[in-house]
Amino acid sequence: xxxxxxxxxxxxxxxxxxxxxxxxxxxxxxxxxxxxxxxxxxxxxxxxxxxxxxxxxxxxxxxxxxxxxxxxxxxxxxxxxxxxxxxxxxxxxxxxxxxxxxxxxxxxxxxxxxxxxxxxxxxxxxxxxxxxxxxxxxxxxxxxxxxxxxxxxxxxxxxxxxxxxxxxxxxxxxxxxxxxxxxxxxxxxxxxxxxxxxxxxxxxxxxxxxxxxxxxxxxxxxxxxxxxxxxxxxxxxxxxxxxxxxxxxxxxxxxxxxxx
Amino acid sequence: xxxxxxxxxxxxxxxxxxxxxxxxxxxxxxxxxxxxxxxxxxxxxxxxxxxxxxxxxxxxxxxxxxxxxxxxxxxxxxxxxxxxxxxxxxxxxxxxxxxxxxxxxxxxxxxxxxxxxxxxxxxxxxxxxxxxxxxxxxxxxxxxxxxxxxxxxxxxxxxxxxxxxxxxxxxxxxxxxxxxxxxxxxxxxxxxxxxxxxxxxxxxxxxxxxxxxxx
Numbered sequence: 001x002x003x004x005x006x007x008x009x010x011x012x013x014x015x016x017x018x019x020x021x022x023x024x025x026x027x028x029x030x031x032x033x034x035x036x037x038x039x040x041x042x043x044x045x046x047x048x049x050x051x052x053x054x055x056x057x058x059x060x061x062x063x064x065x066x067x068x069x070x071x072x073x074x075x076x077x078x079x080x081x082x083x084x085x086x087x088x089x090x091x092x093x094x095x096x097x098x099x100x101x102x103x104x105x106x107x108x109x110x111x112x113x114x115x116x117x118x119x120x121x122x123x124x125x126x127x128x129x130x131x132x133x134x135x136x137x138x139x140x141x142x143x144x145x146x147x148x149x150x151x152x153x154x155x156x157x158x159x160x161x162x163x164x165x166x167x168x169x170x171x172x173x174x175x176x177x178x179x180x181x182x183x184x185x186x187x188x189x190x191x192x193x194x195x196x197x198x199x200x201x202x203x204x205x206x207x208x209x210x211x212x213x214x215x216x217x218x219x220x221x222x223x224x225x226x227x228x229x230x231x232x233x234x235x236x237x238x239x240x241x242x243x244x245x246x247x248x249x250x251x252x253x254x255x256x257x258x259x260x
Numbered sequence: 261x262x263x264x265x266x267x268x269x270x271x272x273x274x275x276x277x278x279x280x281x282x283x284x285x286x287x288x289x290x291x292x293x294x295x296x297x298x299x300x301x302x303x304x305x306x307x308x309x310x311x312x313x314x315x316x317x318x319x320x321x322x323x324x325x326x327x328x329x330x331x332x333x334x335x336x337x338x339x340x341x342x343x344x345x346x347x348x349x350x351x352x353x354x355x356x357x358x359x360x361x362x363x364x365x366x367x368x369x370x371x372x373x374x375x376x377x378x379x380x381x382x383x384x385x386x387x388x389x390x391x392x393x394x395x396x397x398x399x400x401x402x403x404x405x406x407x408x409x410x411x412x413x414x415x416x417x418x419x420x421x422x423x424x425x426x427x428x429x430x431x432x433x434x435x436x437x438x439x440x441x442x443x444x445x446x447x448x449x450x451x452x453x454x455x456x457x458x459x460x461x462x463x464x465x466x467x468x469x470x471x472x473x474x475x
Contacts, residue, residue: 010356017353025341098330098337099354100313255316258271259309 014101018110037118038125041077045070045126061196063222067136070126071218072190075149078119079156079188079210080181085111086160087167087174094259104254105247108164112157120149137222145220151213151235158239161246165253189214195227209235262288262311262328262403262433267320269306280306282457283320288433290326290402295444295465296437297472298454304437305333305407307454311435312405326402326433332392333407340381344372344391347380348398355399362398369394369420386413397424403433441469 027036049066056065089107096102130136139145167173185191189211194202205211212230219228264286270277280303288294296304309315310322312331330337338347348366352359367376370390380388390413396404404425413421425434426447438444444451444465451468452459455475462468 013356014354017350020353021339021342021346021350024346025339095337095339097314098312100328100330101354255318257315259314 010101011103011106015106015110015113018096018102018106019114022110022114035121037114038121039118040081041074041119041122042125044077045073045122048073061193061226063226064135064137067130067221068218069191070130070136071221072188072214074119074122074126075152075210075214075217076185076188076190078115078153082112082115082156082160083163083177083181085115086164087177089164090168090253090257094257097257097259104250104257105161108157108160108250112153112160116153116156123149139221140223141220143220144216147232148213148215148217148220148230151232151239152210152217154239155209155213155235155242158242158246162242162249165246165249168253168257187211193218193226194229206231207234209238261290261325262286263321263323263325264311265321265323267307267310267317267322269303269310269315270318279457281310281317281454281459284454284457284459286311286452286459286461288403288435290433291431292450293434293448294436295448295451295468296435296454297439297444297451297468298437299475302454303457304454305331307459308405308407308435308437327400329396329399329401329404331405331407332396337392337395338380341379343379344370344376344383347391348376348395351395351399357399362395365398366391366394369397369424386417389413390417393421393424397429401432403435404429406434406436408437408439441472445469 023034023037027033049069052065052069058065060068086108089111090104093107096107097104127136127139131138163173163177187205187208187210189205189208194205194211194215197205206229212232212234215228215230216232218226219230222228264284266283266285267281268279268283269281270279272278284307286294296307298304306315308331310317312328313322313324314331339350342350344366345363348362349359351357352362367373370376370387372387372390375383375387376391380391383391406425434447436443436448448465450461450463451465451472452461453468453471453475460471462471
């Protein structure tokens with residue numbers, strides 16, 4: 001037991017050090033520094049929100065357009081960035097394999113974690129500003145929001161665990177990932193609630209782990225009025241399966257990894 | 261103690277594989293100094309990387325019952341876009357040392373002064389070697405892996421390395437790959453000659469050097 005505790009303490013220190021290293025490399029120490037990590041989701045959420053506000057009016061299905069788009073775009077941007085950052089992550093970081101306490105898994109974890117923290121900061125910032133402007137409801141159920149967001153992050157992480165080793169095996173992946181993430185947007189739950197769709201479409205999108213997580217997340221913000229529907233076993237089960245596959249792929253890739 | 265049993269390493273090459281090491285055995289006891297000899301491409305660096313756990317063996321087992329440094333060479337172990345100080349901070353964090361202690365040692369050992377505030381990619385290879393050496397000597401290991409790097413740097417640096425490594429830490433185990441016959445003769449208890457994927461251990465250093473010279 002104490003071995004496990006020591007190991008965990010050690011691993012936490014490694015992950016902390018890797019995060020600082022990554023942040024310094026990416027953002028430097030100048031001007032706002034680490035705060036840059038929320039810039040991307042924040043800008044997407046605000047600018048696309050404003051765009052839709054002018055295209056479609058202030059409300060749709062009884063919810064504020066800006067708030068709805070912001071709650072959709074922050075997770076979507078997080079997902080796209082996490083996926084992009086996972087491509088070739090082992091090769092890029094291979095010089096770190098000189099230190100045995102660093103595991104390949106840490107690379108994926110650290111990059112997804114940084115994107116997740118940035119997106120969470122963006123949520124808080126956008127939420128605070130929009131609530132002050134009267135464009136955003138006071139969250140109806142914080143627990144549901146956090147639960148939905150954690151499920152979304154968990155499923156994204158499990159996808160990255162597979163994409164990272166896969167991108168080392170084949171160069172094709174790097175080329176098709178952007179278009180696939182674009183095509184998959186209808187299954188991301190970004191732009192609509194399930195209840196707005198036709199019954200046939202509802203059945204289809206409810207198989208998507210993202211949609212189930214997004215419904216829960218939005219329920220947490222907008223409350224029962226939006227008629228959210230979700231089943232947390234969908235994202236949980238999907239994440240579990242993908243994580244197991246991803247872990248064994250990472251293990252295989254580690255054996256083959258060539259370090260300069 | 262470090263035990264390598266039937267260690268093999270191969271890399272994909274075209275349609276087949278290139279076998280660099282084939283069933284090599286090696287046992288390193290505390291305090292032993294072992295030299296690796298072999299022509300360029302014989303697998304010295306590869307073997308050191310396997311012992312250090314940087315790359316994993318294709319087959320065979322490596323058991324480490326003492327703490328082993330990362331392989332000390334020209335490249336690996338630090339990030340070029342970060343400054344010397346940032347690299348020191350990173351090493352201190354992941355090995356659980358006080359940054360202040362590491363920083364003082366690095367400043368003193370490298371004598372790089374303000375250059376430590378610059379990204380490592382701006383360093384010359386001699387300066388890199390100084391930093392690499394300082395960082396791994398700042399962490400106490402029971403076994404140090406050294407790949408050739410002793411040979412670079414000016415005489416002042418070489419003197420420092422010899423003092424820190426062979427005098428102050430003479431009780432530690434040491435594995436080093438080198439083409440310098442003087443160095444091997446002076447400091448090694450045993451030497452392994454790597455040739456054609458196999459490793460042969462000699463307890464008589466002069467015999468090992470003769471074999472090496474005849475390759």
